[in-house]
Amino acid sequence: MNLLLLDESDYIAPGLVRIAGRRHRQLLEVIKAEPGKFCKAGMLNGLTGTAELLEIGADAATLRPDLTVPPPEPSPVTLIAALPRPKTFQKVLHAAVTMGVKEFWFIACWKVDKSYWSSPNLETASLDETCRLALEQAGDTAMPRIEFRNRFKPFVEDELPGILAGRPAYAGHPAATEPIPVGSRGPAALVIGPEGGFTGYEIDLLARHGVTPVTLGRRTLRTEVAVPALLATLTAQPR
The missing domain is CATH 2.40.240.20 (Hypothetical PUA domain-like; domain 1)
Incomplete structure (x- = not known):
């Protein structure tokens, strides 16, 4: 603590x-x-x-x-992630909260198992405990906003444009060739797919709504590793 x-x-x-x-x-x-x-x-x-x-x-x-x-400055990044398996979900949430993320959207996609949505880790008490522990570790006090959406297409078409609101958005994707920008200034959104990545249809739909597929390189990373790595790269501060 x-x-x-x-x-x-x-x-x-x-x-x-x-x-x-x-x-x-x-x-x-x-x-x-x-x-x-x-x-x-x-x-x-x-x-x-x-x-x-x-x-x-x-x-x-x-x-x-x-x-x-005042508490530390919040991260300018909104995190949108395909709902991970329950144990991974807690690791992802904890890591991102310690890094200052204040807005989360956990979403469905084809590779997200329906059973994940009934996990007790998504209940209010569990979310509160995970966030408090992460805030204590980071020396922060500001609770994040956490939203869940269990339908991919309606989320991307109906809600994503308003969430982005003109800010750049990047999707970590194994097949992408464009590197993620280092030290992007100002608000941005980071979209993380399930392990194995979004399907072709899903990444195309995201791209049509302003999300650029990006990569950290050829290595395949677990979600709990990819999230902090992408966040750190996107928010890196120049010396």
């Missing part, structure tokens, strides 16, 4: 918070924090700073937060 992520409901008095459960166990058992020590802290969807540990017991801890610093 690089940052203690707080909720408004944690306040027990002005300037005082009390935490229990996973966050308390992290302070007690992993960080081994003691009264008088400070840790990085942030308010969910708010400012960051530090919190002084005042008291820690077997079940709860009381802290005094001092939050005055």
